[in-house]
Amino acid sequence: xxxxxxxxxxxxxxxxxxxxxxxxxSIGGLVEIAPLFTIHQTVEDAPDMRVYTPLELAGxxxxxxxxxxxxxxxxxxxLRDEVxxxxxxxxAVESKYDHPMLxxxxxxxxxxxxxxxxxxxxxxxAHMNNPRDVxxxxxxxxxxxxxxxxxxxxxxxLHLKAMRRVGVPYTDDMIANAAVDAYAQSNPDxxxxxxVTKRYGKATTLRAFDGQPGRLTEMxxxxxxxxxxxxxxxxxxKSTARAEAGQ
Amino acid sequence: MIAQLTLxxxxxxxxxxxxxxxxxxLMILVGQDDAMSIHGVLVFVASAIMIFRIGxxxxxxxxxxxxxxxxxxxxxxxxxxxxxxxxxVGLAVGDWVAWQLVNPDLTFGPGxxxxxxxxxxxxxxxxxxxxxxxxxxxxFYVLQRTSRARLPDQVSPWFVLYGYNLFCLLAVxxxxxxxxxxxxxxxxxxxxDFWLVVVWVTYFVIYLRTLARRKEPHIYVSNWYYMAFILxxxxxxxxxxxxxxxxxxxxxxxxxxxxxxxxxxxxxxxHNAVAFFLTAGxxxxxxxxxxxxxxxxxxxxxMSIISFWGITFFYMWAGSHHLHYTALPQWVQTLGMTFSLxxxxxxxxxxxxxxxxxxxxxxxxxxxxTLRFMMVxxxxxxxxxxEGSFMAIRTVNSLSHYTDWTVGHVHAGALGWVAxxxxxxxxxxxxxxxxRQQMYSPKLVEAHFWLALAGTVIYVFAMWxxxxxxxxxxxxxxxxxxxxxxxxxxxxxxxPYYIARAVGGLLFLIGGCIGAxxxxxxxxxxxxxxxxxSDVPQPAVVGxxxxxxxx
Numbered sequence: 001x002x003x004x005x006x007x008x009x010x011x012x013x014x015x016x017x018x019x020x021x022x023x024x025x026s027i028g029g030l031v032e033i034a035p036l037f038t039i040h041q042t043v044e045d046a047p048d049m050r051v052y053t054p055l056e057l058a059g060x061x062x063x064x065x066x067x068x069x070x071x072x073x074x075x076x077x078x079l080r081d082e083v084x085x086x087x088x089x090x091x092a093v094e095s096k097y098d099h100p101m102l103x104x105x106x107x108x109x110x111x112x113x114x115x116x117x118x119x120x121x122x123x124x125x126a127h128m129n130n131p132r133d134v135x136x137x138x139x140x141x142x143x144x145x146x147x148x149x150x151x152x153x154x155x156x157x158l159h160l161k162a163m164r165r166v167g168v169p170y171t172d173d174m175i176a177n178a179a180v181d182a183y184a185q186s187n188p189d190x191x192x193x194x195x196v197t198k199r200y201g202k203a204t205t206l207r208a209f210d211g212q213p214g215r216l217t218e219m220x221x222x223x224x225x226x227x228x229x230x231x232x233x234x235x236x237x238k239s240t241a242r243a244e245a246g247q
Numbered sequence: 248m249i250a251q252l253t254l255x256x257x258x259x260x261x262x263x264x265x266x267x268x269x270x271x272x273l274m275i276l277v278g279q280d281d282a283m284s285i286h287g288v289l290v291f292v293a294s295a296i297m298i299f300r301i302g303x304x305x306x307x308x309x310x311x312x313x314x315x316x317x318x319x320x321x322x323x324x325x326x327x328x329x330x331x332x333x334x335x336v337g338l339a340v341g342d343w344v345a346w347q348l349v350n351p352d353l354t355f356g357p358g359x360x361x362x363x364x365x366x367x368x369x370x371x372x373x374x375x376x377x378x379x380x381x382x383x384x385x386x387f388y389v390l391q392r393t394s395r396a397r398l399p400d401q402v403s404p405w406f407v408l409y410g411y412n413l414f415c416l417l418a419v420x421x422x423x424x425x426x427x428x429x430x431x432x433x434x435x436x437x438x439x440d441f442w443l444v445v446v447w448v449t450y451f452v453i454y455l456r457t458l459a460r461r462k463e464p465h466i467y468v469s470n471w472y473y474m475a476f477i478l479x480x481x482x483x484x485x486x487x488x489x490x491x492x493x494x495x496x497x498x499x500x501x502x503x504x505x506x507x508x509x510x511x512x513x514x515x516x517x518h519n520a521v522a523f524f525l526t527a528g529x530x531x532x533x534x535x536x537x538x539x540x541x542x543x544x545x546x547x548x549x550m551s552i553i554s555f556w557g558i559t560f561f562y563m564w565a566g567s568h569h570l571h572y573t574a575l576p577q578w579v580q581t582l583g584m585t586f587s588l589x590x591x592x593x594x595x596x597x598x599x600x601x602x603x604x605x606x607x608x609x610x611x612x613x614x615x616x617t618l619r620f621m622m623v624x625x626x627x628x629x630x631x632x633x634e635g636s637f638m639a640i641r642t643v644n645s646l647s648h649y650t651d652w653t654v655g656h657v658h659a660g661a662l663g664w665v666a667x668x669x670x671x672x673x674x675x676x677x678x679x680x681x682x683r684q685q686m687y688s689p690k691l692v693e694a695h696f697w698l699a700l701a702g703t704v705i706y707v708f709a710m711w712x713x714x715x716x717x718x719x720x721x722x723x724x725x726x727x728x729x730x731x732x733x734x735x736x737x738x739x740x741x742x743p744y745y746i747a748r749a750v751g752g753l754l755f756l757i758g759g760c761i762g763a764x765x766x767x768x769x770x771x772x773x774x775x776x777x778x779x780x781s782d783v784p785q786p787a788v789v790g791x792x793x794x795x796x797x798x
Contacts, residue, residue, distance in 0.1 A: 007552050011466050014458040018474065021559060025479045028563030028586070029486075029515050032579050036508045042576055043507060061499070065425035067363025077572035079645055081722040084730055092574035095506035100430055103510050103573065107649040108348070110734045131351075137738050139351045139745075141361035158493040162501045165491045 044093040046235040051097055051168055052228070053200050054156045054178040055185040059225025061159070062218055063102070066143065073104030074113040074229065087114040088236040097168045097232070109140055114230030121209050124223045146219040147210060153179040174199050186220040187213055203231075248321050249304040251314060256402050260301050263406060268294035274438070277496035282424045283438070286417055286498070293413055318391040322404040324680050326384025327673055328770075329412055331763045333376025334666070338756040341369040345749035349742070359423040367422045367434045373661065374432065374524065376415045381669045382528040383408055383450070386473045388676060389535045390454065392784075393470060394461035403453050410446035414439055426498045430513050432520045433487050437500040440488040447484070451477045468551045472531030475559055479523040487516035507574055515566035522562035525660065529668050530558075530597055536672040537621045538604055539784050541611055546603035550596045557593025561586050568639035571648060580641065587639030591632060598629035616689065616696040620671030623700060627663025634659065646718040651744070655710025662703040662755055670699065670762060677769050679784040687768035691761050698758030705751030713744035 010016050036042050052060060063069070076082050078089045090113050095101045104111075119127075123134060128146060131138035156178035164170045174181070177195060184192035188206040196204055209223035230236075252260065271294060274287025344365050347353045354360040387404055391397060398404055418435040421427065427434040435443070454474060458466060490500040504512050538545050545551060567575060567583030602625050605612060612622050634656050638647050647653060674692055678685050686692055720740060723731040 004549055004552065008465075011471070012464050014455055014466060017466060017471065018455070018478065021471075021475050021478050022482070024556060024560045025475070025482065025563050027560070028565075029482075032564060032567060032582060033508070033511050033515060036511055036576070036579070039576075064427060064429040066358075066361065067366055067422075067427065067429075069429050070363050070366045070431075073649055075573050077645070077648075079572055079722070081724070081730060085721070085734075090574050092507040095510075095574075097505060099505045099509070100428065100502035100513065101506050101509040102429065103570075105431060105569065105649070106653065111649075135735060137735055137742075139348050139738065141347070141351055141354055141363070143361075145357035155493065155497065158497070159499070159501075162491045162493040166501050166503050167505065 042092060043096055044091050044235060044239070046091075046093045046096075046233040049093060049096065049233040049235070050201050050203070051163075051170060051174075052232070053185055053196065053204060053224070054153070054160060054174075054182040055151075055221050055224045056228050057159060057163070057225075058151055058153070058156060058182060058218075059221035059223070060102075062146070062222050063225060069102045069104050071104075071106060071108035071140070072110070072112045073107050074101075074111065075103040076111055076113050082111070086111045087230065088240040091236050091239065093235055094230070094233060097163075099163060099166050099168070109138075112226070112229055116227050116229040116231040117205075121207060121223050121227070122211065124226055125210055125219060128219065128222065143222075146222055147217055149218045151182065151216045151218050151221050153182045153216065156182055171199070182221075183216050185224060186210070186216055189213070248325070249301055250307050251310050251319075251321060252301075252401050254309060256400065257301055257305055259402050260405065261298055261305075263402070264294045264297040264301065268298065278498075279496060281497050282421065282426050283496060283498050285424065286421065286426075286438075289417065289420065290413065293409075293416075297409070315397060317397075318388075319398045319401060319404070320388065320391075320680055321401075322398075322408050323384040323388045323676075326380045326387070326408055327677065327680070327766070329408070330377050330380035330384060330669070330673070331759075331766055333372050333380060333415070334759050335756075335763050337369055337372025337377055338752070338759050340365055340372060342749060342752040342756050344369055345745070345752045348745045349749055358425065364422050364425065367427060368419045370432060371415060371418050371422070371434065373666075374520075375418070376412075378525065378529075378665060378669065379411060379415070380408075381673065382473070382476065382524075382532070383411060385532050385536070385672055385676065386454075386528070388680070389467075389469050389531065390457050390473070393463065393467035393535065394457055395463050396457050396460040398453065399456035399460065403449055407446055407450045407453065410442070410449070414443045414446060417442075421498070428488070428490065428500065428502065430487065430502070430516070432517055433484070433513070436498045437488070437490050437492045438498070440484065440490075444481070444485060447477065447481050451481070467535075468545070468548075468555065469531040469535040471555050472527045472534065475555070476523050476528035476531065479519065479527070479559070479563075483516045483519050483523070487512055507576075510570055510573070511567060511575060511579065514569040515563070518566035518569060519562055521660070522558065522565075525665050526562075527558065529665055532672045533601060533621065533624065533668050536668075536675050537601060537618070537625075540615070540618045540621065540671070540675045541605055541608040543604050543606075543608050546600050546606070550600040554593040554596035554600065557590070557596065561590045561593060565590055565639065568644065569648075571641050571644040584639050584641055588636050591636040594632035594636075595629060598625055598632070601625040601628075616693040617671055617674040617686075620667050620674065620696055620699075623696075624664050624667035624671060627659060627667060627703070631656065631660040631664055646722070647714060650714035650718045651710045651741070651748075652714025652718065655707045655714055658710065659703070659707045662699070662706065666755075667699065667703075670695065673762075673766065675784070677766055681770055683769055683772060687765050687772060691765040695758040695762045695765070698754050698761070702751045702753070702755030702758060705754065706748055707751075709744045709747035709751060713741050713748075716740055716744075 076086045076090045083089055127134050129144045130142045131140040157175050160170045160175045160178050180192055181196045184190050185196050185206050186209055193206050205227060210217050210219035268291055271287050271291030275284045278284030278287050344362050347362050417439045426436050428436055489503040492500040502509055564586035565583055567579045568587045571580050605622060612618050637643055674686060717737045720732045720737045725731045
């Protein structure tokens with residue numbers, strides 16, 4: 001009774017009610033979110049994890065711009081059929097450098113967390129150009145104009161700088177050479193190509209992703225991004241192998 | 248409208264508009280070769296129009312002091328009109344993208360008209376454009392009457408209303424140009440997010456200032472909900488949108504959070520956008536308009552208290568049920584599921600409270616489509632909250648997640664609950680606001696009701712079917728232990744349901760257009776004969792006017 005009596009008095013005070021709402025509503029978020037930043041086990045260690053190259057980051061931004069996340073998830077759940085269909089389940093560390101994450105909430109199309117290097121560049125270009133050319137019943141929009149749109153690279157350094165500010169370990173060298181590296185990654189024969197390997201590691205893929213070597217298009221960036229999905233670290237494959245060995 | 252403003256208020260309005268115009272000019276200057284400059288032009292033109300409109304009537308006769316004896320309803324009137332414009336746009340885009348999933352080539356040229364860019368145009372238009380304007384309009388209306396106090400001034404409500412619509416306009420035009428943060432239901436970029444914070448703080452200050460002037464000792468339950476809606480949306484919005492822009496001249500920013508922390512923050516936001524934008528605010532609406540229209544007091548004061556604090560507390564824990572079986576630590580998933588189940592108690596307390604309020608007024612529900620909109624909203628609220636708790640159970644979620652079942656669930660809530668309670672409240676308040684005896688055509692309200700209900704039911708059934716079929720196909724194994732269906736096989740199975748969904752959406756859209764027409768005609772009816780003098784709403788008069796007795 002006294003509880004309702006208390007409320008009878010509380011609802012006569014605008015400020016009291018305001019403070020009570022803020023207090024009551026804050027608890028859930030504090031308990032669930034704050035510890036994710038402090039508990040170390042939340043994100044696994046992956047010493048081999050590399051950052052996105054400027055070209056891949058530009059591709060990721062096109063993926064965001066076009067709203068691809070509305071239909072494609074990047075999160076393989078710990079369910080048998082998902083592991084069989086898409087590969088080892090996703091680990092938290094794999095999206096450690098994803099600002100924001102693109103886990104998605106709907107699969108109108110398939111999951112893309114491990115799409116990298118499953119299909120050839122040519123397949124991706126044909127598919128983006130008109131999905132129905134390679135998958136007749138697909139309902140995905142066509143993105144042919146990516147192939148003819150030049151990629152904007154002059155502001156890539158700013159992008160890397162902002163990413164560093166939110167915690168991604170880009171070096172000064174990477175920031176200074178962002179535009180050059182974007183060009184070089186899609187022109188493996190260029191003398192600048194060595195710089196990309198030097199800065200981002202030997203595992204970095206250097207190819208004319210859109211099939212047009214001397215030309216840097218949005219399609220280059222998009223395909224470069226798709227081809228690196230699930231391949232920034234092999235922590236997930238290792239952890240699955242370890243689990244299987246344990247059994 | 249401007250004739251109602253005093254001279255100082257006209258000056259303030261011009262000064263505020265001028266300040267916004269300067270902001271627009273700055274955006275044009277620093278934005279240069281970025282979409283930022285186009286948005287700068289938009290901001291500049293919008294504020295220039297405001298300056299010209301106020302300036303044009305600057306020397307109009309000043310209002311007399313007896314305006315202070317009446318509630319200030321002009322912002323509510325404009326809010327309702329804007330809300331109806333947004334709903335027609337939002338539903339049309341929604342149905343368009345639904346047809347794109349039937350035939351993916353329903354696009355025009357590059358970029359802007361593809362599914363990925365249009366989808367947030369749909370969600371923002373209906374949630375923030377339609378829902379948000381309706382909430383602002385009705386909250387001002389309800390706040391004044393339940394406090395027996397006039398809004399504190401005549402400029403800040405306009406700032407909130409027009410500022411908010413500028414936010415929505417920048418958001419949807421941004422998506423078409425590819426400006427998005429990709430966070431679902433929080434897509435607008437950093438500069439627009441800042442702007443919303445300014446508008447939102449002003450909104451809450453109006454609330455506090457009006458409450459401070461109230462002549463009613465108790466704050467009515469509708470206002471608890473409206474206050475929770477404004478406060479919690481502010482908290483969610485600020486935290487989830489923390490980001491670093493690449494420069495002040497670029498629209499693009501990078502979220503402060505990444506990976507698992509970002510996922511949890513996003514769905515803490517996302518689920519509570521449902522809770523505090525799409526539930527709390529509309530419960531506030533329902534707690535006023537339904538008892539008023541039915542002419543019955545709310546069934547239980549104590550159930551109102553229990554459900555209000557239950558919703559405010561439990562909902563904030565539930566977001567992690569969007570992340571079952573993901574890389575989110577299991578203890579957070581379990582907490583999310585547990586609180587989602589407990590949430591059923593306050594949710595059903597609200598739904599029950601509403602339906603029990605109608606005891607003794609069921610004859611009115613039968614005869615009055617406006618009240619029936621509100622009753623059906625209450626039923627869908629109960630159904631959807633039950634379905635939500637059910638889908639938050641881990642094992643159920645393993646089937647439903649990533650499928651159309653989620654889409655069906657959302658639309659059961661959005662069409663069946665949010666849109667229905669809004670249409671009901673708007674149909675109730677339009678005659679009250681414009682001092683008409685009734686809507687221009689009660690028959691068209693009736694037609695709208697049945698179109699809306701049929702559209703919702705078709706939509707939801709189609710999505711239940713497609714979602715469950717797809718979920719089951721994904722996990723079906725052959726006898727030899729391999730997956731039975733490829734992803735493409737499931738696409739073929741979805742096709743008929745996608746057609747059904749688009750048809751359901753079309754019915755709902757036609758209903759919305761009829762509603763907009765009916766409201767427009769009601770506003771335009773001339774003649775003092777239609778005028779109703781009272782400043783306080785009257786319950787529905789059953790059998791009045793053109794209602795046909797069918798029995």
